[in-house]
Amino acid sequence: MTTALEALLRCVAVLVVFLTFPLVIGQTEHKVMAHMQGRLGPMYAGGFHGWAQLVADGVKFAQKEDIVPAGADRRIFQLAPAVALLPYLLVLIAIPVGPGGFVGQALDAGLFFVLAVMGIGVLGSLMAGWASANKFSLLGGVRSAAQLLAYELPMLLAAASVAMAAGTVSLTGILGAFHWWWVPWQIVGGFVFFTSGLAELQRPPFDMPVADSEIIFGAYTEYTGLRFALFLLSEYAGILVLCALTAVLFLGGWHGPLSADLGWLWTLLKTFALAFVVIWLRVTYPRLREDQLMRFAWTFLIPLALAQLALTGIVKVVIS
Amino acid sequence: MTAALAASLSSQGHSFLSPTGVEIVFVLVGLAVLGAAVLTVSTSQLVHAALWLVVALGGLAIEYLLLTAEFIAWVQVLIYLGSVVVLVLFGLMLTRAPIGRSPDADSGNRWVALGLAVVAAGTLVTLVVDAFRCTWMDLPASGSTSVNGSTQANGEVLFRYWVLPFEALSVLLLAALVGAIVLSRRHREEG
Amino acid sequence: MTLTLAVLVPLLPFLGALAGLAAGRRIPGLIAPLAVLPTLASAALAVAVACDLGTGRHLDAATRLTPTGGIPIDLAVHLDGFSTLLAVLVGVVAGCVQIYSTSYLRDDPRYSSYAALVSLFTAAMFLVLYSGDLIVLLVGWEVMGICSYFLVGHHWERDDARSASIKAFLVTKLGDIPFLFGIFALAADAGTFRISGVLAAAANGQLHHPTLIALLLLCGVAGKSAQFPLHTWLPDAMAGPTPVSALIHAATMVAAGIYLVARLLPVFLLSSAALIVLGVMAAVTMVGSALCALAQDDIKRVLAYSTVGQLGYMAGALATGDRDAAVFHLLTHGAFKALLFLAAGVVIHAAHTNSLTAMSRMPDLRRRVPDAYWTMAIGLLALAGIPPFSGFFSKESVLTAAERAAHGEALTGGLAPATAVPGAVGWIVLVAGLLTGLLTAMYATRLWLVAFRTPGAAQPAAALPATAQPGTAPVSAEPNAMRWPLWLLAVPAVALGLVGLHSSWLPSFLDGVSLTPSGSTAILGTCVALAGVLVSYAAWRRATALVLDAATASPRRAAHELDESTRPQGTAAEPREITADLATVPGRSFAEALADADSAALAASTGHAPDPARLLLGPLMGPAANGFGLDRLYAAVLVRPVLAAAGLVRFLDREVIETYLAGAAGAPKLLGAAVRKAQNGNAQTYLSALVAGAVVLAVLVAVAQ
Amino acid sequence: MHLAYPAVLAALLFCVGLYGVLARRNAVLMLMSVELMLNAVNLNLVAFDVWLRDTLHAGQALTLFTITIAAAEIGLGLAIVLMVFRTQGTADIDRLRELSEPPADGLPPGPTGAEAGPDDSDTASPASPASPASLTGSAQGKAGAV
Known part of the structure; x- marks a missing residue:
């Protein structure tokens, strides 16, 4: 009984995190971008520093009419946002926040699970792109698929490097085996992982699938109202998951200078710091062209990941 | 006959009439998988077929989990749901799958195929049931580190006993990669 | 020595023919020497063989290349007076023809094949003459048949040449088939194909079916030697080039039949029925062909019918059992008929027509071809049997033989008792011979008068300007190669008959029968011939x-x-x-x-x-x-039924048998179509069949257990 | 757990895939059906591995291999289908019949007369270069933009 209750509690906690943290990241993006770009608009809503801008956005999205295009495949069109969102919710379950079972569900193959489920998210983009009966949407969906397939490989290789270093694919196991010098050791892998993750999330500068200047808004062109908000939410949830994972795998997760009880704080700090980097990158770098995108993955990231893998292997053999 | 069957089974202590919880879940998920598979091969909307395939393959991943083959389950999710189905959808979109029903999704061979499939199913199910109706497999308790399908167990056998096939497979993958690139490359004089 | 020479005689023209065919168009300069030289060499060798063998002797040699089942076949040579003398005749005539042809066919595009075929023809005739084995003889016999087919059809662009060649081939074949069976029957009775063996068997009375054998052989002889009723091919064969006519008529093909009967005369003498048939055949042939010759306008057809008639004389002599007379007439006839044909060729060459009527319009024909004019006169005198030309003596010897046979004392030369020849045969041949002598003199005179002696006043005025134009007719332009053979042949045409008078020389080559004509027949024959000449002159x-x-x-x-x-x-x-x-x-x-x-x-x-x-x-x-409508009769009696039968067979083949064949082909085709349907290119269908098979196998295995 | 459950499920799944392979017209759908069949085999392998408690885990290792091979297969298969689509203008299996026996009443191999020319080109239109060119062009354009 207690296990069931505990499981329920954990699920609720994960859900709460899932529902709040992406919003926080979204609000942060608003603010950070506004500051970086000197934009004044988001500074007014709610008075102080425009704190209610996010609420205003939510209200706006909720008010908008939910339109399904006449030529669209209705059910898939409506299902697509959920498919895009749900994997991140599932992934969150497996990410450890603090030591001692401070995790939704510790999985034996946690890293594997996380990567596998994250890969499903692209199905949402594809479904949305195809079901919209819009050629821009279709192009966006196809671009999403191509991009995902291209960047899945370096991401997996970089993650494999960490798993190799730790000798396990369990996320808690990886964190348990963490030493501070892993950070410089795995830094290249971290870079590859983070970059590939950005590409999978279709965040700038890898946002070719939603390139508004070319194909309006890619797969999401036809979406309005809450469904569009769900896609945005899934993007922020994706940022959250990616940053948390990067923090866990490459930055030591709950490991920090102070007491072990503050491990969850370290995790959150690292996650949000990385989220800030994601936002920072968005306003810093211009969008890559499609061919540049692909070349970057195949000719730069994958060799880099392989080099990291080799380095990890060598060091692992040396120290053992 | 059924009574005799039930009697023979119950005599061994495991009856079909008193299923365990895992069995119930397995059967339910199995029904879902089967339904999704039938829809995959029968729907006249091409992309729906691919999506039903996602459901079927995902359900199979759950079945693997129920069979304590955890690693296989996640591999199933990673490869099939994350890559294969995406590739299939990719292919469908590139071959301009239409929205809505395609009246010609099934070839003229469908009734022959249906008859064959039914006969084959009857034959196979009869044979399988005949062979394994009394066979009971003990599922190891989940959570133990040395379970059947854990990553560690799989990794150990894979890199201890199956290294050579594994490497051969990597060569095969490489060949497939090269082949796919060659096939899909557009020749300059064509373009 | 003699044997080697004798083997070389047929071999040389044969090799010449092969070389000529091989050289063909590539080395045109070689063709004429390759045609003429081997033939002349053969002629010389034939003379040498005849002299070497001498009189009254004979030579038999044989070798067996390989054993065959049943009756053995030998490469045998049988040389005696008959074969050597006739070989000399063949060699001389063939040599003259080859020389003549070099000029006559100088511009012919197919001269190379023509010369080679003539050589082959000559070789085949030599083979027939020298062969001591009936099968080997048959080989030469058939080679001659096919060569005559090619040579008669030399101008195959022309319809009549084509049909004449086919006719010659078919008619002679019609006789050859019974002939073949006759040889088999003869060999079956005698137990050998060797001629000497056959003759020995005939002498010993081992032949049990002489009449059957003789009649069967007579069919082939009638075909080859153009005897009634199979003579119709010969006049039509005039469509071939004139030298070929000379060769066929004088020496080779038609002589083969007479020679064969002379060779196998003891067999014929065993059957009086065969002799009667032969005699009647000869009589009908003689008289009928003489009448036809009188009516022909084509100079070559006149000569062709006269050949048929003279062959009838020879056959008549054989019917009366006197093969010496037959061969004597064959020799003289060969000489003067070759002369006549070659001279006719010259005339045709100069007049550009075969028609006597057209020749009579040409006033200066006589002056244009003086050689032909004179030699033709000699030949015609010989043909008509005017003494002292050669034809007189040989014809009188035939009449004498007939007269003797009519009196029951046939000159069989010791081959059989004189009673073997029925007297009726002698009477038939005698009467027919005298009648034919009259007619022969008439058509010979007519030919000469119409062709050369038509007075200028009788010639129509319209024709004069055409012939009077300068340059149209260069006088005496005939080449030497065409003139000299005429004079060469004129010598035996005049003088050959005289050798018959010498009682020992020529008969000693042969059976030794005296060839001197008896007084009564000589006078009678001469009178008849003179009467014919006079009657013809008066009519003219x-x-x-x-x-x-x-x-x-x-x-x-x-x-x-x-x-x-x-x-x-x-x-x-x-x-x-x-x-x-x-x-x-x-x-x-x-x-x-x-x-x-x-x-x-x-x-x-x-x-x-x-x-x-x-x-x-x-x-x-x-x-x-029209040849007494014999062609029409054949057409009605033979050709049309054969055509109808062929039509029936054709109908059966096309409509009945082919239906079965089509059915036999159709069933697999249908099956194939059914199976082919399975290969529709659809992979799913294939796969369905595969899976169905697998399921069936699985069920079978499961059920079997 | 009874082994019969996964075994029967695998058998049925296999037959469903079989039906799909035999009945589907689109090549991509056929490939999907093939995936279903492969998964049925995988399920069997896993179930028997668990039942037999194989120390080598042959079933699961082979399943991994099968999944890998399936991934390679689908990649190559799709490349082939795309190329066929590009050159033929269709991905319908039953229209790719170049290997079939030509109909018995069809035209002779060569044009027999002047009249046969236009007929020839008409009958050849499904595979004629004109129509696939436009289709391929659009497909190429799309693929290029991706």
Whole structure:
């Protein structure tokens, strides 16, 4: 009984995190971008520093009419946002926040699970792109698929490097085996992982699938109202998951200078710091062209990941 | 006959009439998988077929989990749901799958195929049931580190006993990669 | 030594033929030497063999290449007086023909194959003469048949040449099939194919079916030697080049049949029925062909019918059991008939026509071809049997033999008792021979008079300008190669008969029967011949007078009258046909040929010619000109039923048998179509079949357990 | 757990895939059906591995291999289908019949007369270069933009 209750509690906690943290990241993006770009608009809503801008956005999205295009495949069109969102919710379950079972569900193959489920998210983009009966949407969906397939490989290789270093694919196991010098050791892998993750999330500068200047808004062109908000939410949830994972795998997760009880704080700090980097990158770098995108993955990231893998292997053999 | 069957089974202590919880879940998920598979091969909307395939393959991943083959389950999710189905959808979109029903999704061979499939199913199910109706497999308790399908167990056998096939497979993958690139490359004089 | 020479005799022309065919068009300069030299060498060798063998001896040699089942076949040589003498004749005639041909066919594009075929023909005849084995003899016999087919059809562009060659081939084959069976029957009775063995068997009375054998052999002889009723191919064979006619008629092909009967005469003497058949056949042939010869307008057809008639003489002599007389006549006839044909070739060459009527329009023909004029006169005198030319003696020897046979004392030369020959045969041959002598003298005279002696006044004025034009007719332009063989052949035509008078020389080569004519037949024969000449001359005078009348009288009425009275029906040739005929006469430019052809065609169309034939023949004229309708009879009796049967067979083949075949083919086709449906290119269908098979197997295995 | 459950499920799944392979017209759908069949085999392998408690885990190792091979297969298969689509203008299996026996009443191999020319080109239109060119062009354009 207690296990069931505990499981329920954990699920609720994960859900709460899932529902709040992406919003926080979204609000942060608003603010950070506004500051970086000197934009004044988001500074007014709610008075102080425009704190209610996010609420205003939510209200706006909720008010908008939910339109399904006449030529669209209705059910898939409506299902697509959920498919895009749900994997991140599932992934969150497996990410450890603090030591001692401070995790939704510790999985034996946690890293594997996380990567596998994250890969499903692209199905949402594809479904949305195809079901919209819009050629821009279709192009966006196809671009999403191509991009995902291209960047899945370096991401997996970089993650494999960490798993190799730790000798396990369990996320808690990886964190348990963490030493501070892993950070410089795995830094290249971290870079590859983070970059590939950005590409999978279709965040700038890898946002070719939603390139508004070319194909309006890619797969999401036809979406309005809450469904569009769900896609945005899934993007922020994706940022959250990616940053948390990067923090866990490459930055030591709950490991920090102070007491072990503050491990969850370290995790959150690292996650949000990385989220800030994601936002920072968005306003810093211009969008890559499609061919540049692909070349970057195949000719730069994958060799880099392989080099990291080799380095990890060598060091692992040396120290053992 | 059924009574005799039930009697023979119950005599061994495991009856079909008193299923365990895992069995119930397995059967339910199995029904879902089967339904999704039938829809995959029968729907006249091409992309729906691919999506039903996602459901079927995902359900199979759950079945693997129920069979304590955890690693296989996640591999199933990673490869099939994350890559294969995406590739299939990719292919469908590139071959301009239409929205809505395609009246010609099934070839003229469908009734022959249906008859064959039914006969084959009857034959196979009869044979399988005949062979394994009394066979009971003990599922190891989940959570133990040395379970059947854990990553560690799989990794150990894979890199201890199956290294050579594994490497051969990597060569095969490489060949497939090269082949796919060659096939899909557009020749300059064509373009 | 003699044997080696004898083997070389047929071998040389054979090798010459092969070399000529091989050299062909590539080395045109070699063709004429390759044709002439081996033939001349063979002739010389034949003479040498004859001299070497001498008189009264014979030589038999044989080798067996390989054992065959049943009766053995030997490569055998049998040399005696008959074969060596005839080989000399063949060699001389063939040599003359080859020399003559080098000029006559100089511009012919197919001269190379022609010369090679003539050589092959000569070789085959030598083989027939020298062979001591019936099967080997048959080989030569058949090679001659096929060569005659090719040579008669030499001008295969022309319809008549094609049909004549096919006719010659088919008619002789018609005789050859019974002939083949006759040989088999003979060999079955005698137990050997060797001629010496056969003759020995005949002498010992081992032949149990002599009549059957003799009649079967006679069929082949009638075909080859152009005896009634299988003689019809010979006049038509005149479509071939004239030298070929000379070769076929004088020495080779037609002589083969006579030679064979002479060779196997003991077999024939065993059966009086066969002798009677032979005698009747000879008599009918003689008289009928002489009548036909009298009615022909084509000079070569006249000669062809005369050949048939002379062959009838020889067959008659054989029927009376005197093969010496037959071979004697064969020799003299070979000489003067070759002379006649070659001379006729010269005349045709100069006149550009075969038609006697057209020749009679040419006033200077006599002056243009003086050699032909004189040698032809000699040949015709010999043919008519005017003493002292050779034909007289040989013909009288035949008549003498017939007379003796009629009196029951046939000259069999010791081969059989004189009673073996029925007296009736002698009477038949004697009467027919005398009648034929009269007719022969008549048509010989007619030929000579019409061709050369028509007075200028009787020639129509229309023809004169054409022939008077300068340059159209160069006088005596015939090449030497065509003139000298005439004189060469004229010598034996004149003198060969005299050797028969010498009682020992020629008979000693043969069976030793005296060839000196008896007094009564000599006088009778001479009288008959002279009477024929005179009658013919009188008729010709009358016809000339009629033509002269017509020239002065009303042209239309006279023309009509003349048309009724003098024009031979055989001349109803179209002018265009004659022109076409002329165009193929070699050695003349085409313009010249046309100029001559104009006059000839004019002459033929106006039809004014002082021809005595109608006056002489009266109502027989029409049938005789057509060969007594024998061709029509054949067409009605043989050809049409055969064609009908062929049509029936064709119908059966096409409609009945082919239906079965189509059905046999259709069933697999249907099956194939059914199976082919399975290969529709659809992978799913294939896969379905595969899976169905797998399921069936699985079920079977499961059920079996 | 009874082994019969996964075994029967695998058998049925296999037959469903079989039906799909035999009945589907689109090549991509056929490939999907093939995936279903492969998964049925995988399920069997896993179930028997668990039942037999194989120390080598042959079933699961082979399943991994099968999944890998399936991934390679689908990659190559799709490349082939795309190329066929590009050159033929269709991905319908039953229209790719170049290997079939030509109909018995069809035209002779060569044009027999002047009239046969236009007929020839008409009958050849499904595979004629004109129509696939436009289709391929659009497909190429799309693929290029991706």
